[in-house]
Each structure stands twice: as C-alpha cells, then as structure tokens.
Amino acid sequence: MRISFVKMHGLGNDFVVLDARERDLPPIGAAQARALADRRTGIGCDQLILLQPSDVADFRMRIFNADGSEVEACGNASRAVALLHREPARIETGGGVLSALPTQGGAAIDMGAPRFNWQAIPLAYAMDTLSMPVxxxxxxxxxxxxxxxxxxxxxxxxxxxxxxxxxxxxxxxxxxxxxxxxxxxxxxxxxxxxxxxxxxxxxxxxxxxxxxxxxxxxxxxxxxxxxxxxxxxxxxxxxxxxxxxxxAITMTGPAAESFRGTFEWGDYA
CATH class of the missing domain: 3.10.310.10 (Diaminopimelate Epimerase; Chain A, domain 1)
Incomplete structure (x- = not known):
C-alpha cells in the first residue's frame, strides 16, 4: 500500500504529514513513527503528524515525536497544517482545540490559555510554579x-x-x-x-x-x-x-512545504 506524505517545516522544526481525513490509513503507532522519523533509513523528521476527521473541530491532529512518543501539542506543526489546509480552521489536539488563521507564508494560531497549577503541568508534588525551588x-x-x-x-x-x-x-x-x-x-x-x-x-x-x-x-x-x-x-x-x-496566547510565524512523496507502508510497518 503506497502512502502519500507532505514534508513541511516551521523555522527548521520539520514534520512528515500524513492526511487520513478522506482516506483511511493503517493504524499508526510508536514503531511506525520512529521508522518514518529516522533520518538515515526513513523520511526523516522531528515529528510525524497525522491528520484525521474530528467530531469537535474541522480536523484532528495527532503528533508523534521522533522517539515514537505521542504528545499533546506542537505549535510549529499547527502552523504547518494551517498552511496546508489553506483556510481558517479549528484543530483538535490532545492539548485542546486550537484556532488557526493562515497568513502570507505561515499562520497565526490561537493556542488557548496557559495553565500554571502544579497538577496541570503536571509535577510529582505541589510547589510554586512561578519560581520552582529546584x-x-x-x-x-x-x-x-x-x-x-x-x-x-x-x-x-x-x-x-x-x-x-x-x-x-x-x-x-x-x-x-x-x-x-x-x-x-x-x-x-x-x-x-x-x-x-x-x-x-x-x-x-x-x-x-x-x-x-x-x-x-x-x-x-x-x-x-x-x-x-x-x-x-x-x-x-x-x-x-x-x-x-x-x-489566550496567539503565536504568529512562518511555515513552509519542503516536498511531497510516497512510501510503501510495508517498509515501515
């Protein structure tokens, strides 16, 4: 099965973007993310980005780091997929729903409100998060x-x-x-x-x-x-x-598409 991808970056923080909004893809986990992110034997990236349908926003964005771990949010990737989407959008992430507005060569992202409570970070135990005694x-x-x-x-x-x-x-x-x-x-x-x-x-x-x-x-x-x-x-x-x-925090900056290609899913499964 051949899979299409888009290679993008935000200020050099680079991504492999897979779009499953209109075409089902095989399940993706840590092993596939690590293999695709490998800069010698894969496509190479800091994060693998998977776009999926959403019930609460225009689409959902899942984010896998190069080590295969799935994380909640990525501001640079949000700008990249906003540029790819080409229209204002609400993006569901593990860290909440973001609002994206494409700009010339990038995007402005409403990142929502920051949280400071020690349990929201989270920390292992209570302490002052404005000046941590560590x-x-x-x-x-x-x-x-x-x-x-x-x-x-x-x-x-x-x-x-x-x-x-x-x-x-x-x-x-x-x-x-x-x-x-x-x-x-x-x-x-x-x-x-x-x-x-x-x-x-x-x-x-x-x-x-x-x-x-x-x-x-x-x-x-x-x-x-x-x-x-x-x-x-x-x-x-x-x-x-x-x-x-x-x-609310607003982040504005550039993003860019590097190239597009395809790969054989079985090579990375």
Whole structure:
C-alpha cells in the first residue's frame, strides 16, 4: 500500500504529514513513527503528524515525536497544517482545540490559555510554579507552564552558553515530571525580545519549538520581565507571541512545504 506524505517545516522544526481525513490509513503507532522519523533509513523528521476527521473541530491532529512518543501539542506543526489546509480552521489536539488563521507564508494560531497549577503541568508534588525551588547544575528556579504540553523555563544571562544537549535529557526525565518535560533556556534582551533554545521532549535539541516560545513568553510576562507582546528568537528564526487580556496566547510565524512523496507502508510497518 503506497502512502502519500507532505514534508513541511516551521523555522527548521520539520514534520512528515500524513492526511487520513478522506482516506483511511493503517493504524499508526510508536514503531511506525520512529521508522518514518529516522533520518538515515526513513523520511526523516522531528515529528510525524497525522491528520484525521474530528467530531469537535474541522480536523484532528495527532503528533508523534521522533522517539515514537505521542504528545499533546506542537505549535510549529499547527502552523504547518494551517498552511496546508489553506483556510481558517479549528484543530483538535490532545492539548485542546486550537484556532488557526493562515497568513502570507505561515499562520497565526490561537493556542488557548496557559495553565500554571502544579497538577496541570503536571509535577510529582505541589510547589510554586512561578519560581520552582529546584536546580540542575547551575540552572535554577525555573517557571513551569502548560501550553497544551508541559514546559519548564530557565532565565539565564546567555542561553547560547548552556550545554543544553547535556543537561536537557537529565531534566526531561527527572522524576519531578511524571510525563517528562520540555526544557527551555531563555535570555531576555529587552521588554520586547527574548532569545530561546529548547530541548524538546522526545526529540532533543530543536531549531524551533512553537509551544516553547509560547511558554517562555508567558513565563517572562508573569515575572514582569517583558511586555505582553514579544518576539522570541530561536535558532531557526523568530516567532511573535502575544498574551491577550482574554488569557489566550496567539503565536504568529512562518511555515513552509519542503516536498511531497510516497512510501510503501510495508517498509515501515
């Protein structure tokens, strides 16, 4: 059985998109996601995206990380599929229903309201999520926030100097985080500008993370470090993040289609 796919990316965070909205596909699980994501023997991607019909939105988006784990939300993928859909849409995800508005070369996504309660992150036990009394090798007092998926944000003098490839896996899998965690290290440049690097749960170092940008912006705003609209500069490029008075986060940025192709399902089953 030959399956069509679209390869896309948002600021270098790349996806293989499979569309099952009008054509049934075989069941997809962790093994298939890992095989397709492999950059040597598969198509290669940070996340495998599966589009399906939805009873509560225009369509459903399922997200599999490169390690095969299924996650609740992905901001960059939301922009990519909005670009693919070409029309305003409501997208059902494991983290809630998002609203997407295609723009020239990208999309604006209503990511909904952030959550800060320790049980909503979730954490293993109660603590202040605005300044967590924990530290890992010099990274200390992070902010925890759930924006459809869980994040911790560390504010540091120079995000580029942090050995995130070394400390990221340790924090991601710490028992404090029952569902693992996305790790963000950020430097506030001024009231409107943040530099950010992200260790993404299940994928590792990434050129861009949309939910990470949202989480980091909201964390900076909660601490009074920035205004309510900022530009977050990631290694792959900038995203515009606004936290409205209605509590909803709007993320605006580019997305692009790289190429299309087909593969034989049996090669990855």
């Amino acid at each position: 530290a890992w090798e010099g990274l200390e007092s992070p902010v925890a926030v759930n924006v459809g998926n869980p994040h911790v944000v560390f504010f540091v003098p120079d995000s580029d100097s942090v050995r995130l490839d070394q400390i990221g896996p340790t924090i991601e899998t710490d028992p404090l985080f029952p569902q693992r965690i996305n790790v963000n290290v950020a430097t506030v440049e001024d009231r409107n500008t943040i530099r950010l690097r992200v260790w993404e749960r299940g994928s590792g170092l990434t050129r861009a993370c949309g939910t990470g940008a949202c989480a980091t912006a909201v964390a900076a705003m909660r601490r009074g470090l920035t205004d309510r609209a900022v530009t977050v500069h990631l290694p792959g490029g900038p995203l515009r993040i606004e936290w409205g008075t209605d509590d």
